[in-house]
Amino acid sequence: MGIYDQTISSGISQLKERELESGGFAPRPRGPYRPEATCWAILALLDDPGSQPLIQRARSRLGASQLPDGRVCLSPDHPEAYWPTSLAVFAWHRSPEFQKNQALAVQFLLTSSGRHWPRRADSPVAHDTSITGWSWIAGTHAWVEPTGLAMMALRIAGYGDHPRMREGARLLLDRQLPHGGWNYGNTAVFGQELRPMPLSTAIALNALKSETPRETVQVSLAYLHQKVATFKTPRSLGWSLLGLGAWQARPLPARDLIYQCLANQERFGDYDTSSLALMLTTWRLRGGLEDIFAGTPRP
Amino acid sequence: MTSEQSQNSTPKKGLTRREFVAMGLGGAALAACGLYLWPRLSRPKWREQTFIGKVPDYRADITGVILSGFKELGISPGEIRGKRILLKPNLVETDLGAIHINTHPAVIHGAGQAFLKLGAAQVIVGEGPGHCRDTLMLLEESGLAAVLWEDRIPFVDLNYDPGYTIRNPGRYSSLTQLTFPETLRQVDWVVSLAKLKTHHWAGVTLSMKNLFGVMPGSYYGWPKNVLHHAGIEGSILDIVYALKPQLAIVDGIVGMEGDGPIMGAPKQAGVLVMGRNLPAVDATCARVMGIDPRRVKYLAAAERFLGPIRETEIVQVGEGVAGVRSPFQLVDFIPAHKALLPLI
Numbered sequence: 001m002g003i004y005d006q007t008i009s010s011g012i013s014q015l016k017e018r019e020l021e022s023g024g025f026a027p028r029p030r031g032p033y034r035p036e037a038t039c040w041a042i043l044a045l046l047d048d049p050g051s052q053p054l055i056q057r058a059r060s061r062l063g064a065s066q067l068p069d070g071r072v073c074l075s076p077d078h079p080e081a082y083w084p085t086s087l088a089v090f091a092w093h094r095s096p097e098f099q100k101n102q103a104l105a106v107q108f109l110l111t112s113s114g115r116h117w118p119r120r121a122d123s124p125v126a127h128d129t130s131i132t133g134w135s136w137i138a139g140t141h142a143w144v145e146p147t148g149l150a151m152m153a154l155r156i157a158g159y160g161d162h163p164r165m166r167e168g169a170r171l172l173l174d175r176q177l178p179h180g181g182w183n184y185g186n187t188a189v190f191g192q193e194l195r196p197m198p199l200s201t202a203i204a205l206n207a208l209k210s211e212t213p214r215e216t217v218q219v220s221l222a223y224l225h226q227k228v229a230t231f232k233t234p235r236s237l238g239w240s241l242l243g244l245g246a247w248q249a250r251p252l253p254a255r256d257l258i259y260q261c262l263a264n265q266e267r268f269g270d271y272d273t274s275s276l277a278l279m280l281t282t283w284r285l286r287g288g289l290e291d292i293f294a295g296t297p298r299p
Numbered sequence: 300m301t302s303e304q305s306q307n308s309t310p311k312k313g314l315t316r317r318e319f320v321a322m323g324l325g326g327a328a329l330a331a332c333g334l335y336l337w338p339r340l341s342r343p344k345w346r347e348q349t350f351i352g353k354v355p356d357y358r359a360d361i362t363g364v365i366l367s368g369f370k371e372l373g374i375s376p377g378e379i380r381g382k383r384i385l386l387k388p389n390l391v392e393t394d395l396g397a398i399h400i401n402t403h404p405a406v407i408h409g410a411g412q413a414f415l416k417l418g419a420a421q422v423i424v425g426e427g428p429g430h431c432r433d434t435l436m437l438l439e440e441s442g443l444a445a446v447l448w449e450d451r452i453p454f455v456d457l458n459y460d461p462g463y464t465i466r467n468p469g470r471y472s473s474l475t476q477l478t479f480p481e482t483l484r485q486v487d488w489v490v491s492l493a494k495l496k497t498h499h500w501a502g503v504t505l506s507m508k509n510l511f512g513v514m515p516g517s518y519y520g521w522p523k524n525v526l527h528h529a530g531i532e533g534s535i536l537d538i539v540y541a542l543k544p545q546l547a548i549v550d551g552i553v554g555m556e557g558d559g560p561i562m563g564a565p566k567q568a569g570v571l572v573m574g575r576n577l578p579a580v581d582a583t584c585a586r587v588m589g590i591d592p593r594r595v596k597y598l599a600a601a602e603r604f605l606g607p608i609r610e611t612e613i614v615q616v617g618e619g620v621a622g623v624r625s626p627f628q629l630v631d632f633i634p635a636h637k638a639l640l641p642l643i
Binding site for chain 2: 028031034074075077078080081083115125135136137139140142143145148180183184189190192194197198199230231233234236237267268269272275
């Protein structure tokens, strides 16, 4: 076994050890259950032959925390924090036992939206506030990452042609920064263009795969491609590889970058469950996140 | 008694129209007077100290300046010994070579060492950045990761910390409850380690506004849009009122002027401002920036119940404000800045 395989194998063991007794995962060892950590752990372990019972327990735990309207929120006493719903659609995908849970979550996504309002000529923000997308938290504005995640979730669930997808793509393109990339979702405020952020850029690129011609996002692909080799942290690196992969632009030394990032735990401390799982998931893929269900071979 | 006498001496029943109007106006005037004076008369008599230390640049002995500040503010080893201290810096975004966006790592290092020298049991650094979900990347790119690694000081990403929810005791915003990160319950002192900056929504961002960063993004979003919709000024007051941090240290060595808190220009002010009372510290900071703190809406409101902002109620130790005042540039087409003009 080579050093890379050893690192991945050790990462998978590390992840499995974090399973909670009652099923599901916490962001940190001995922490409380959290749905987003559970979703990411499921995705990271999907292809691991020994992990199938663990995955079913995690999916059940996720199902138990789903509210009747389909949302999967951070905790039952915080129904407004419904952003993990998109990740749950991924976690339940292609699991017959949880088909109903997934369908319910999809319905929730289709009927929920961020707060939007007519665009005003004197608005200090440059983006079009009237476009419907998705928010992190109920009752707040639509932002780039939750919109991107919801679009990916709807696409794997077979809703790629839904009008909400087109509206979501419109929102993302409207929020693209003129000089390339995306940030959380403001393009310019009081006339000043803001800076791009790798994580937001990568999620938007992954979501826009097959929704828009390449030339409409070329400037952002160039931004991310130029920067990716400098990323040392799991969220930015993992998502950037997925975002570029979705456009067949994954850089060649991807495995070296992932390996190095996992090795950085020596300095940063153990990664949280979602970050660790994201790196392990990225290791298996050449394309975007949805390729996890496409039987894409390991690079 | 004649009928005439009787008529003249009998008290009138009711008031004439003129008397009624006059009395009504008098009553209204009295009420208005009361409404105006009551908050002023009933306002607590404050007396809070703030310390200003001159620090020319980030290579200076910042630990030494903070220890001097502790001494002036009466923060003794006896008070700190055995305490767990959370330092909450302002860590927002990074830009290569920019030292004016975030609390500088040298200031975080200096504060950590000062608390450890006074016998703190543990110093941790915690932040929940409002724009970027990759907090680790911000730590790395800002240079803070290297400093914390060297100092063996742990970092907590407050955005992903488990939350605990309380009823909002202040209700200055529309929020009925507040969710704080669990880490706050595990420390004895919360120190707002802010940056001296202008802010295009709030006017200025100092030790009070810096506390938006303790609210976990998992519950408030990226950006923390729940707080924006509930009212920025009211949310600042609610958080400070509920949390009651023990200390503020503001990094004004290089601050930000113009279109803060992200896109403004560096402004060398050469100061650290410290104190136990956050409105008093922020009022002093505002004066250093050439801004009348009474024009900052949330500071003016804070004066009623959180702390003083008047010069007469702030005991200035260390340097005086006049000696370090360095007016910050404001942007006249930004409404929150326009409200702060003219500079003092």
